[in-house]
Amino acid sequence: MDSVFYTLQDFFTHSKGMTYVLMGAALVAMTAMWNFLVARDEKDWPE
Amino acid sequence: MMSEEAIAGNKSLFTPFNLVAGIIVLMGVLLTILRFTGGLGAITNLSDNNPWGIWISFDLLCGVALAAGGYTTSAACYIFGLKKYHSAVRPAILTAFLGYALVVLALHYDVGRPWRLPYPIFVQQGTTSVLFEVGLCVFLYLTVLLIEYSPAALEWLGLKKVRNIVVKLTLVLTIFGVILSTMHQSSLGALFLIAPSKVHPLWYSTYLPVFFFVSSIFAGLSMVIFESTLSHHYFHDKMDDTHLKENRHVTFGFAKAACWVLGGYFVMKVFGISMDNNWHYLGTSYGLWFLVEILGFVALPCFLYAVAVREKNVRLIKWTALWTVLGIVVNRFNVSMIAFNWQLPSSERYFPHWMEIGVTVFLITVFIIAFRFIAKRMPIFYEHPEYRDTH
Numbered sequence: 249m250d251s252v253f254y255t256l257q258d259f260f261t262h263s264k265g266m267t268y269v270l271m272g273a274a275l276v277a278m279t280a281m282w283n284f285l286v287a288r289d290e291k292d293w294p295e
Numbered sequence: 296m297m298s299e300e301a302i303a304g305n306k307s308l309f310t311p312f313n314l315v316a317g318i319i320v321l322m323g324v325l326l327t328i329l330r331f332t333g334g335l336g337a338i339t340n341l342s343d344n345n346p347w348g349i350w351i352s353f354d355l356l357c358g359v360a361l362a363a364g365g366y367t368t369s370a371a372c373y374i375f376g377l378k379k380y381h382s383a384v385r386p387a388i389l390t391a392f393l394g395y396a397l398v399v400l401a402l403h404y405d406v407g408r409p410w411r412l413p414y415p416i417f418v419q420q421g422t423t424s425v426l427f428e429v430g431l432c433v434f435l436y437l438t439v440l441l442i443e444y445s446p447a448a449l450e451w452l453g454l455k456k457v458r459n460i461v462v463k464l465t466l467v468l469t470i471f472g473v474i475l476s477t478m479h480q481s482s483l484g485a486l487f488l489i490a491p492s493k494v495h496p497l498w499y500s501t502y503l504p505v506f507f508f509v510s511s512i513f514a515g516l517s518m519v520i521f522e523s524t525l526s527h528h529y530f531h532d533k534m535d536d537t538h539l540k541e542n543r544h545v546t547f548g549f550a551k552a553a554c555w556v557l558g559g560y561f562v563m564k565v566f567g568i569s570m571d572n573n574w575h576y577l578g579t580s581y582g583l584w585f586l587v588e589i590l591g592f593v594a595l596p597c598f599l600y601a602v603a604v605r606e607k608n609v610r611l612i613k614w615t616a617l618w619t620v621l622g623i624v625v626n627r628f629n630v631s632m633i634a635f636n637w638q639l640p641s642s643e644r645y646f647p648h649w650m651e652i653g654v655t656v657f658l659i660t661v662f663i664i665a666f667r668f669i670a671k672r673m674p675i676f677y678e679h680p681e682y683r684d685t686h
Contacts, residue, residue, distance in 0.1 A: 259572065267569040274562040281558050285551060285601050 316660050323657025326650050330404055338650035344636055345645035347405075353655055354401035356483055356627040358394050359433075360507070361620060363515030364522070365391025365440060366469075366476040371552075373469040380548060382541040385447055385675045386526060387519050392440040393665050397658050399437060404654055425485045432479030439472045450682055451673040458682070481508040487630060495634035497576050497585040500567040503630070509560045514623040516553040517596075520546055520616035530670050535677035547604060550612040553619065554600035561593045581637065588629060592622025 253259040329338050341348050368387035371377045403409045416434055421427040442461060449458035484507030487494050500506065523542060527534070568574060576582045596619045603611035636644060669675060674682075 263570055263572040266572075267566055270562075270565060270569055274565075278558060278562065281601065282555070285554060285604060288605050 316664055319657055319660040320664075322653055323660070326653050326657065327404075329650070330654070331407070335405075335407070338648060338654070340645060340648045340651065342643075342645070344639060344643055347631060348645055349632070349647040349651050349655060350401055350405045352628050352631040353624070354658060355398050356631055357624050358398040358401070359480065359483060360511045360514040360623050360627060361518045362391040362394030362398070363476065363480065363511040364519040365394075365443075365515070366472045367512055367515040367552075368519055369443065369469045370473050371548075373466055374473065377548070379541055379544040382538040382676075383519055383523065383545040383549075385444075386522060386670075387515075388440060388443050389447070389666065389669060389675055390518065390522050392437075392444045393662050393669075395433065395437045395440055397662050398433065400661075401655075401658050425482050425489075429479050429482045429486070432475045432482065436472060436475040436479065439468050439475065443468050443472065447669075447673045447675055450679040455681075476511070477508060480511040481505065483507050484630075487635075490635070493636055493638075494630060495576075495581050495585075495637040496571065496573050497568065497581060498630050498634040500571060502563065502567050502570075506560070506563065506567070509556060509563065510623060510626060513553040513556040513560065513619060516549045516556070517616040517619035517623075520549050520553075520612060521620055524613045524616070526670070526676065529667075530676055533670060533676045537678065538676050543609070546609055546612055547607070550600045550615070551604050553616075554597055554604065557593055557597035557600065557619070561589060561597060564589050564593065581634065584629070584633070588622070588625055592618070592625050596622060 251262065253262065326338060335341050339348060364387040368380060368383050372380045372384050399412075403412070406412075415421060415427060415430050442464065446458050446461050449455075449461065481504035484503035484505070487499065487503055488501065491499055523545065527542070568577075577586060596615045599611060599615040599618070602608070603615060632645065
């Protein structure tokens with residue numbers, strides 16, 4: 249986390265690399281969240 | 296001898312609400328006189344280091360974000376065709392209209408010289424400034440909101456012909472309103488892009504405009520739920536069957552949407568830290584406060600909304616809406632006040648003068664009085680019998 253970056257390329261390789269991994273995790277998490285949110289929709293949605 | 300009606304009239308004039316509101320308005324008028332005769336220095340703690348205080352942080356940034364219910368509700372109903380939310384449109388538009396009107400009013404306290412208000416739009420346009428874009432959008436959107444709200448007033452006044460013409464403009468106005476809101480909600484965040492060395496790195500991001508826009512969506516949705524909770528308490532007798540029946544759809548539908556947007560916003564905030572590699576700041580005192588904001592006021596309400604929608608728990612949705620509204624206030628305060636000038640010594644930091652807070656309380660009271668006046672008289676929570684199903 250506190251690593252020293254000597255070039256802009258080093259910085260982006262690190263920060264973008266980490267962001268892409270997080271994006272993958274976010275896609276899975278958001279899908280799971282959507283399923284959690286709508287799981288009981290069809291059965292007994294209040295009128 | 297006084298008639299019974301006159302006695303009843305006297306009684307209703309001195310209600311606890313009227314008394315409290317009256318005292319606050321009186322105080323507000325005195326503070327207004329002090330501000331416009333003595334200048335900013337007379338009633339504020341503003342300085343060259345802190346030229347924007349609570350009037351910008353709360354009255355403007357929070358006011359605009361919380362008035363976003365207008366464009367989200369009308370977009371849901373008229374653009375996405377979700378007619379089950381139709382009964383929520385008028386209260387949301389009224390809240391937005393009064394919210395924006397008070398934003399402009401509050402801006403006068405900050406800017407001063409109210410007679411020069413038209414200058415940036417009509418006389419000398421600063422087209423290279425983000426602030427000009429905000430001013431132009433707020434000016435246009437306030438006009439749009441006035442026209443969108445006007446059918447209720449025209450129905451009340453019995454001006455049928457004008458009302459029918461205005462109602463035909465609904466779709467165009469809604470589209471225009473969404474475009475303008477997208478522009479200025481994000482531009483309010485863009486204002487802080489000019490100060491990368493002043494805003495704490497955890498709150499500063501090149502994505503600030505996106506953060507402000509996305510957060511305005513769940514702020515607006517939550518505000519509609521919160522406002523509807525209060526309205527059901529105080530104006531229940533004004534609501535017709537359609538409004539009462541559709542309320543459940545509005546509460547669950549908006550909670551679901553707010554939950555989803557809060558989830559997306561949380562992810563984006565994490566990306567914001569990651570893209571700037573600001574992880575090491577999380578261990579500092581500002582970092583802990585940042586975690587309180589994104590975990591306590593973003594992730595938590597997202598989870599609570601999801602649980603409440605699944606469990607069909609209306610009570611939990613209402614409390615979560617209030618919590619989310621508070622979260623927006625915390626976020627706007629953080630960006631514009633708490634994490635702003637964070638490197639200055641504490642003696643140079645800004646804390647609002649009690650009279651600045653007094654002006655803000657005065658403006659909120661004016662909002663409540665105006666909302667109450669309109670909601671009690673005009674068809675906001677019910678359909679006017681002569682115009683049923685015509686809009």
